[in-house]
Amino acid sequence: METDRPFVRALSCLLSALTTLIVLPASAQTPGQIGQWQSLISLPFYPVHNHLLPNGKVMIWSGDGTNVGNDPRLWDPATQNLTTLAPLSYNAFCSGHAFLADGRLFVAGGHNGINTSANGDGVRYASLYNPATNSWSAAPSMNAGRWYPTVTTLANGDALVVSGTMSTSYANNTLPQVYRAGTNTWRNLTSAQLGLDLYPMMFLAPNGKVINVGPTAITRYLDTSGAGSWTRLTTRTFGNRTYGSAVMYDGKVLVLGGGDPPTKSAEVIDLNQPSPAWRSVAPMSVARRQVNATLLPDGNVLVTGGTSGPGFNDATHAVYSAELWNPVTERWTTLATSSAAIPRIYHSAAVLLPDGRVLSTGGNGQLVPEAFSPPYLFKGARPALSAVTSSISYGQTFSVQSTNASSISKVTLIRITSVTHAFNENQRLNTLTFRRGATAGTLDITAPASGNIAPPGHYLLFLVNSSGVPSVGRVVRLGVSVK
Ligand SMILES: [Cu+2]
Structure with missing residues (x-):
C-alpha cells in the first residue's frame, strides 16, 4: 500500500485542520468566560503614577x-472627565x-530634572498630598x-522608604528610613543598610516585619523597630524577577513573571506558616515582564500586559491577553x-x-487607557451593599446592609491602589469573616485583627455572591488615628 501513504498523510492533515477550525477562536467566547476590554478616552499624557484616592x-x-512629574490630574472612572x-x-x-x-x-x-539625562539622579524630597484639600505639603x-x-x-501608619538611586551613576541609597506620620519626622534604620534592587518588592508581613520578595531571589525580613535589622528567610525557586510583579493576599505573596529573558513562572509563599518557604505554582500561559498583577474583589489575581521578549522593553513581543490566577485552585x-x-x-x-x-494605562507614549471588565461583571446582577460605615477599627464587628445578604459567600477588603512601574507597592487583600445579621438583609463583618494584617488606611470593601459576582466596592477607613 506504498502508494496510499501521501493520501493518508493528506487526510490526516485535513482532519487536524478541521479540528483546529472547530475550536472556537477567543473572540467567539463570551464576556462571561473571558471578560471584555474597552478603549477609553485618550489622555493628554501617558500616566506613570496612578492612585485610587x-x-x-x-x-x-x-x-x-x-506634563513631567509635577502636574497631576484627577480621572473620574464614571465619566472619564x-x-x-x-x-x-x-x-x-x-x-x-x-x-x-x-x-x-x-x-x-x-527625578532630578525633566529629561532622561537625569535618569538615576533621585531627589531627596518627600511630600504629602491631601485629597480632601487638594494640596501638597512637604515632609523633611x-x-x-x-x-x-x-x-x-x-x-x-508610618511609612518605610527603601532603595532608590542617588546619582546618574545609579549609586544605591542603602539607608532604609521610616517616615513618622504623626510627627512629620524621619527615623533612620542605621543598622539595616543594604543595597537593594530598584523598586524592590516589599510587603508588610503578618509578623509586623517587612519582607523583600523580589526582584532578587534572596528573601529577607526587615525588622523596622529601633535601628532596624535584616534577617535572611529563604530563597525563591526562580532567580531574579526584574520587572515581574507581586501581590499579597491573606498573608501570602504571589510573585510572577519578570526576568530577562522573561519567565512565565509563578511562586507563592505563605507567611502565616512558622517556617515560610517558596513553592512553585502553575505558570502563566506566556512569559511576561513589565507586567501588572491586580487583586480582584473575588480574590483572583488579574495579570495584564507585559512583554514576552528579552531585553528591557521589547514592544514587538507585547502580550495583549489578560489572564487570571485563582488562589484556591492555583x-x-x-x-x-x-x-x-x-x-x-x-x-x-x-x-x-x-x-x-x-x-x-500607559506604556511609554501610550495615551489611550483601557478598562478591563472581568468575567464576573457578566454573570448576573451584582449584590447590593449599603449602610457601610466610613470608618472601622481593628477586630471590630460592623454591620452592612445588602438586599442580597443571603447569597453572599465572601467578603473582601482590598487596599486602595498606589501603583507605578507595574508594581502596586502596598497591594493586599484580606478575606473577612462574616455572618448573617440578626436583622434580615444585614451582614455582620469582622475587621482585620491588627495593623500587621492590614495597615491602617483606606480600603475597598466588597461583597461577593455565590456566583462570584462582586458588589460595587465601598471605601472604608480602617484603624484608629495613629499617634
Ligand atoms: Cu521609570
Whole structure:
C-alpha cells in the first residue's frame, strides 16, 4: 500500500485542520468566560503614577514632556472627565508612594530634572498630598536622593522608604528610613543598610516585619523597630524577577513573571506558616515582564500586559491577553485579548476601580487607557451593599446592609491602589469573616485583627455572591488615628 501513504498523510492533515477550525477562536467566547476590554478616552499624557484616592477617583501623573512629574490630574472612572489638581514643586516621576492612615498620599523621591539625562539622579524630597484639600505639603528631606524607591505603609501608619538611586551613576541609597506620620519626622534604620534592587518588592508581613520578595531571589525580613535589622528567610525557586510583579493576599505573596529573558513562572509563599518557604505554582500561559498583577474583589489575581521578549522593553513581543490566577485552585485561565493592541509594558500601570473594572494605562507614549471588565461583571446582577460605615477599627464587628445578604459567600477588603512601574507597592487583600445579621438583609463583618494584617488606611470593601459576582466596592477607613 506504498502508494496510499501521501493520501493518508493528506487526510490526516485535513482532519487536524478541521479540528483546529472547530475550536472556537477567543473572540467567539463570551464576556462571561473571558471578560471584555474597552478603549477609553485618550489622555493628554501617558500616566506613570496612578492612585485610587479615597474619594474613588484616580490621581495620575506622567513622566512625559510638558506634563513631567509635577502636574497631576484627577480621572473620574464614571465619566472619564479629567481635571487638574494642585501641582507639585518638583518632578515626582520615578518616585515611590503609599497611602497613609488618614488617606493622604505619601510620595518619596523622584527625578532630578525633566529629561532622561537625569535618569538615576533621585531627589531627596518627600511630600504629602491631601485629597480632601487638594494640596501638597512637604515632609523633611530624606538622607539622600531616591529614584525608584519603594514605600511601604507599616502597621502603625508610618511609612518605610527603601532603595532608590542617588546619582546618574545609579549609586544605591542603602539607608532604609521610616517616615513618622504623626510627627512629620524621619527615623533612620542605621543598622539595616543594604543595597537593594530598584523598586524592590516589599510587603508588610503578618509578623509586623517587612519582607523583600523580589526582584532578587534572596528573601529577607526587615525588622523596622529601633535601628532596624535584616534577617535572611529563604530563597525563591526562580532567580531574579526584574520587572515581574507581586501581590499579597491573606498573608501570602504571589510573585510572577519578570526576568530577562522573561519567565512565565509563578511562586507563592505563605507567611502565616512558622517556617515560610517558596513553592512553585502553575505558570502563566506566556512569559511576561513589565507586567501588572491586580487583586480582584473575588480574590483572583488579574495579570495584564507585559512583554514576552528579552531585553528591557521589547514592544514587538507585547502580550495583549489578560489572564487570571485563582488562589484556591492555583490555576490560570486565559482571558480576553485587547483589540486595541496597545503595548502595556515599561511605565504601564493597572488600578482596581471601585466598580470592579481594572484601569490599564500607559506604556511609554501610550495615551489611550483601557478598562478591563472581568468575567464576573457578566454573570448576573451584582449584590447590593449599603449602610457601610466610613470608618472601622481593628477586630471590630460592623454591620452592612445588602438586599442580597443571603447569597453572599465572601467578603473582601482590598487596599486602595498606589501603583507605578507595574508594581502596586502596598497591594493586599484580606478575606473577612462574616455572618448573617440578626436583622434580615444585614451582614455582620469582622475587621482585620491588627495593623500587621492590614495597615491602617483606606480600603475597598466588597461583597461577593455565590456566583462570584462582586458588589460595587465601598471605601472604608480602617484603624484608629495613629499617634
Ligand atoms: Cu521609570
